Amino acid sequence: MRCGSSTRCSISASSRWAERWPRLAVALVLLAGHGRALAAEPVLEHAPRVASYQLDAKLDESAHRVHGHGSIELYNYTAATLHELYLHLYMNAFKNDQSLFLRSPFGAGRSGGHGGKWGYIDVKRLYAAQMETDLWPNRSAKSPGDPDDETDVRVPLPVPLEPGHTLKLDVAFEVQLPEIVERTGFKQSYHFVAQWFPKLAQLLPDGSFNHFSFHPQSEFAADFGSYDVTLDVPERDVVGATGRCEPLPSPGVGRRALRCRAEDVHDFAWTSWPDFVETRAQVGSVDVRVLTPPNHASNAATELEIVRFGLSHFGERFGAYPYPTLTVVHPPDAAADSGGMEYPTLITTGGAWFAPFTGARDVEAVTIHELGHQWFYGLFASDEHRFPFLDEGLNSYAEHSGLAQRFGTGSAYSGFGLRVSNEALSRAIAAARGADEPIAQGAGDFFSFRSVGAIVYGRTASLMSTLERVYGKPQLDLALHDYADHARFRHPEPRDLIEAVRGRLGDAAARNLERALFERASVDYLVRDVQSVPRDPHAGVFDESSGRRTVPRSEPRPPAHFAGHAIVLRHGALEFPVDIELCFEDGHCEKRSWDGSGTDYTLSVDSTSQLVSVTVDPTQRVLLDDDLTNNAAGTHERGSPRAFERLFYYAELLLGGGLP
């Protein structure tokens, strides 16, 4: 056996880890990790090791199968005795149309359609040496409460696993890869192998498991550990994988082997394809590999440039990227469904070879988005199933602000005199669904994947941008830094984010955040009843000591006085302080501030020029505002000469047919 040597490697890795992480410390960190305040917690240098894997995988490239075996270790860090464990067999989501994944309305999922070939995993053995039992025959074949699904399997333990003890399981399995669907599978000679091994469900501090069937709207949750994976692939294949890979002696004619090791991670994915072109660069301490199809040199350069920017940008905001490697995989066009996904130390992107020449920034956007996941999904390991907004939502905000810093206000589109940012685009998508559902809920609880897109990705990003714009970017950056310090390797909860915001932005901001996350709270500022009437303060009937005096209106009027009046309203439960801009006929404008408390704010203004317009939140700080078009009202309408000019021109072109 090669590093079958695996046993020796495992022991050796264990020893190294034990030096860093005494088991008591693991328990303390994880048990203290729930429902605590953020103050005075050390930033973790390494993850607590709970679930570790040593696996050997052989790819049968013609049958598109993976033959795997190895060992899994589960450390019971809880105070509870474990009588069972749960394994995720995600690959069974693609086994038949009865799985939860495929029987769900597929249009609501992340990918575009069913794969062309079925995929599944057959576990052959799950042997617990210390119990001298193969646990697999006694497992529940179906997911709990779902007789048609086989992605969430309960395995009873004949001998309970006591607190502080480790269970080692020898496992053997075979995976039939589906044709590319939902980020995994094969296309001709290209293989992207993700969610491919029997994976322990996340062990929670109360001794229960965070187990769930694979839902098309959901991603994943898992414990940290170490991964030591040997890959046996065709000799001509170029391999990308989680962790650092080193070549091993050839296992046979026409074959090559690699041993890939990663610590402080919670998943392992890999890809194998003979036609990958590798671009390599050292970015700080990180060895970056970009694997692209042939003819994608421009995409490789773009992705490398974004990775350079992102590692530094995200590192400053959310803590340094701690791993020695990062692999960027750009799938071939025909296997694009395996793109746009994140795995520990490995991300997938996408885009046609000519994408950089179109002026669109899709490749940049997907690269920075997936890179951001290295923090929110990878390092923090938030629960993507229960609270997807902690990963996708916060990461979308990070993506937008990163793109804005890199490309300015035209980060999504720039041309024909228009500059549109990703943030504005995302806000518009989110606003279309408004507060249909709470942000902070499970992925499977959303009405559809469109809701997930609008609310988890878009509305969370708008919420965070609103906090940034209203309370100040430096303060929010500090709050997110606190959150990141705390969340690193600790599986954060929504409460951790709220407390971090409270600590730096104050109670009002935290209250808004909590309401927006959990209570579907929304806000809409609007202006009504702008009036401005001339007033002559000297005219009228006055009772004085000398008797009643009647003063006629002066004609012509002296320097006119106007009494201005407007009502600013706030609909919804969120209360953000806003500016109100009052503009007058002579061209000058004044600014008032409203703390947003109460439901309305009455403006009265005496001026020498007529009040012509009132705008609440004129700089769009509150991106959560349900309707930005009702934020202004005036005494008269100004028309839309610019819009008319463009529409007029386009209509002329339409009538002319373009060509001479």
Add this chain to the structure above:
Amino acid sequence: MSAVGPGQLRARQRPLLILSIAGVRAASALCLAWPLASLVAASGIGARTQGDRALFEPGGYLLLEVVRLQGPALLAAARGLLPLLGMGLLLSALCNAGLLLGLNQSERIRASELTARALRVAPRLLLLGAGASLLQIVLGLIGAALAGTVPEPLAKPLAATLGQVAVWLAIGILVGAVGGLADVARASLIRHEVPLPQALAHASQLAWRRPALSCFGWLPYAFPLALSFALAARIAEACDVSQAGAWRVALVFVVHQLVIVIAVALRAAWYARALRLTASETLRQS
């Protein structure tokens, strides 16, 4: 009325006609743009201090908001304007007929007479235009079907794209040739005052004898037009109408209208060329 000699067939001889046609097009466009612009103004944008400058502000928050909130109303209004668009296109076709007739005449011709003559030939020209458009659509569908059959080897994305481009280029050439020939047939119809079948036969003969000029004689006029589109887009971008200043809108308006006049003038120049072609090559009766 006498036809102008082939040597005098020049678009520059008819500047007023060109300006008149651009004016008619502007009037039609006004009818289409006004209701939509009014909807945009009523969306709340018109109430803002900066007016609809907000639509062009960097970031595009209010532009996307208006599209989001007014999109259904704008679409409904656009659907309601379809009959008006149809009438506008008919008017454009009539203008094109008038342009050909005006270019073909040696004497100045009164607007009423030009209109009357254009109305007389318009049915034949419309039939010709409809047939050419139908053929172009069919070619487009064939192109889509063919492009779908281009193999996409995983490791050769460039080759796959080039395969697609080659298919679409071939289809584009055919579509362009159909358009060019249709224009030559229009010119023959006007120049020789012949029925549509004979005009088509003449265009076919010309395509056989002088294929490049008959099918793609319009290309030298399309390039400056594309250039003027691009230049106008650049100028509009540089004017940045999100900034205060009515002169910015005025300048963009002038530039855009200049593009329209250039487009009509280039069409006139191509028509004059087509008329010269049909005048120099006689129709051979079978």
